[in-house]
Amino acid sequence: MAHIDDGGNSGREVSVDVNLVPFIDLMSVLVIFLLVTAVWSQVSMIQIGSSVYGKRTSSEVAKPEPKVYVPFRLDIKPDQFRVLIGRQLISIPKVRGEYNTRRLLKELKKIKELYPEKEDAIVSVSDQLPYKTLILGMDALLESGFPKISIATAEVQ
Incomplete structure (x- = not known):
């Protein structure tokens, strides 16, 4: 415990004993924690490095096919659906x-047949339309095979 001794006199001498044991305990725990985490980060780097820089089994270089981005957007207006593909x-x-919605699903399924690898779509809704209208469009996209749906925050003209 910390002890302050004023010497019993009216003099100005004061002796203070500071207990360093809690500080040493804290430092030893921190040093051990840092050593353990450093070891685990090194092990994870070794695992990643061995899988990325492994030997190739084939002499040919595999080139991925370039993907062409085709813009695809569903605009929900007060009087109609508008589908923009390319x-x-x-x-x-x-x-x-x-x-x-029946015709919308039919058109969306045609688009999915033309672009089977396409999974993303953007939905924009007029500001005055209720929220359930947005859900109607999103459900149609999900049912047609477009699970990656983004919502445009600004109304598209």
Whole structure:
């Protein structure tokens, strides 16, 4: 324990004993922790290095096919769905005041047949439309095989 001795006199001499045991305990724990974590980071680097820099079994260099990015967007407007794939624009107007989801699914499945590797899509919704309209478009995209859906934060004209 820390002890302060004022000497019993009215003099100004003060002796203080500081207990260093807790400080030494803290430092020993920190040193051990740093040593252990340094060992584990080294082991993980060795594992990664052996898998990345392993020997090649084939003499041919495998070149991945270049992927062409095709923009794909579903715009939900107050009066229609608009599907933009590449430079092609498909308009699907409302039928009797309801969105034509059957035709939308048909068009989206055609797009999936043309671009089977495509998984991403962007959805934009007019600001005045309710949230359930966004969900309607997202459900159609998921059902058609486009699981990676992004939502445009600004309304597209």
